[in-house]
Amino acid sequence: MNIQQLEYIVAVDNQRQFAKAAETCNISQPTLSLMIQKLEDELKIQIFDRSKYPIEPTAIGRQVIKQARISLKNIRQIREIVENEQNCVKGKFKLGIIPTIAPYIVPNLLQKQLEQGNEMELIIKETTTAHMIVELQNGTLDGGLLAGPLNNSLLVEHPLYYEKFYAYVSGEEKYKDREIDLEQVNINDLWLLESEHCLRGQIERLCELKSQSLKNNFSVHYEAGSIDTLINIVDTNDGMTIIPELSAMNLSEERQENLRFFKNMTAVREVCLAVNKDFVRYTMLNIISDMIRQSVPKSMLNDELKEYVVFL
């Protein structure tokens, strides 16, 4: 058994065809065939069922390939450890960002990345927290920018900044005060994001509402897909919503008039960069963390805000 043979079976599992797999491995198809046969002989099992088309792994083959992927990942990390130690930051970094953060961070982040002329390749993908947790665990993503804490023992979270929540209200008479008392808000007035957004969960927690009771009491049932949509809904249909600081800052001056503080309370979300527990490229991660922290106002970096975090 050798490392290449493991790479070959993983390639065949990905491509489901020997010829294509050989190409991705930069070897000839006969070499691939031979090497896989050799591994199968050594383990005395069939890894692939070649009678199927497209080719597919046998039951035991699937287990072997799964373990091969884990092994290869660990071996790759040996190189990553060395590169990290030498402050070498070349290579790809796949970063996931949740939709309620992305619009307000990505433009600045891209700008910083281009300015700095880093050797690394930053690949950004917008997804929800739930997807990101899976992708961080299976290695599809290297890091995830999301609202913590996750309480997932397989991931490690690095808090980056703390973002206050604001109310955004319509021009109605009842919201003319500069402060909003959350206890007095009619939940029929409250517009929310779709339930897969973690921001929605935090707002439900903030208002101490269960999604169950919320659904039953809604007169109009519409769940927005983005904060921008929420704002537009409030403007046209009255009522209110709750938005994070960066999106509040991003509003036009005219709309900023509709922002309200909460009465007698501060509520924030903790924005974290989460990585897999066995992540090793911390030099690269630090550069990315710094770029993100440079993309938000200094006031958000104050970790004394931690005590006001709204948990999920």
Added chain:
Amino acid sequence: MNIQQLEYIVAVDNQRQFAKAAETCNISQPTLSLMIQKLEDELKIQIFDRSKYPIEPTAIGRQVIKQARISLKNIRQIREIVENEQNCVKGKFKLGIIPTIAPYIVPNLLQKQLEQGNEMELIIKETTTAHMIVELQNGTLDGGLLAGPLNNSLLVEHPLYYEKFYAYVSGEEKYKDREIDLEQVNINDLWLLESEHCLRGQIERLCELKSQSLKNNFSVHYEAGSIDTLINIVDTNDGMTIIPELSAMNLSEERQENLRFFKNMTAVREVCLAVNKDFVRYTMLNIISDMIRQSVPKSMLNDELKEYVVFL
């Protein structure tokens, strides 16, 4: 980089000498030197500081070796997956057993192992739960027989049997009843094991005592190292102790007269076989589990006792 090179650096790290390491790898010393140089060239780092004697890894070398050990473990698991699937149970299995279980299980277990003529080699080591948790995680032990639940997300526990607690009392007049009311027990009368034994923790929990208050109230301060010692102490110094079912069954007929049930309660401990989360040799584990379960009375296999488990 190849798998053997990883094995070579781990061997040198273990032996701290090239010549000895070469021997354990069954290769010549020059080959070992050359292969390690090759890896160092490829990674462009020094893994070992050859100026030191005995030889020792560099700072980065230590990290690389650590990751190499992880990688090699995962690669070994590929073979284990295959062997497990083929119900092949050859190879070593290092089993840890806590001291309050070992004396009553090991004799039967060894007998069963010899009777069955299994191909596997069973290596048994007696240690405390805390040590075992570390050793299961770093791979020094393959499995651990202990009292659960551990609440450790890196380990998986397989409950095997449930063992009732009994009181063992001296011949004093006040213990003449067949039942003992735990609420009425004077803690000065209660003899306990040293604090590293999990059984002690369970008994403290059972009596709702904190070790702090317990220590302060003890008139004679002696912590026993084994259940046998406890029994002897009770016999000579009066008072009482709490022992698990298997040790109770092991007592002489004369001493069994001193066993008492608890009034209005059943208390049990859950004996588990714990393994690392990524353990794969389940065919072998099942054989061992079966041998252990065959070594205890059938009444202990009833998992309805689960509800009476005393947690730690």
Added chain:
DNA sequence: ATCTTTGTATAGATAATATCTATAATCGCT
């Protein structure tokens, strides 16, 4: 200082093996 002793590195030869090109075998489809 010089000579052992002990341990690691280098050189050149050899055996093992990963890879290649060319071609054969297999399978499904018309």
Added chain:
DNA sequence: AGCGATTATAGATATTATCTATACAAAGAT
């Protein structure tokens, strides 16, 4: 039966892991 697509086999070649023999380096002994 024949074609197209895919995988397997054969024989040649390049690579590399390993060996033996020996050189080199450092520490302790005389």
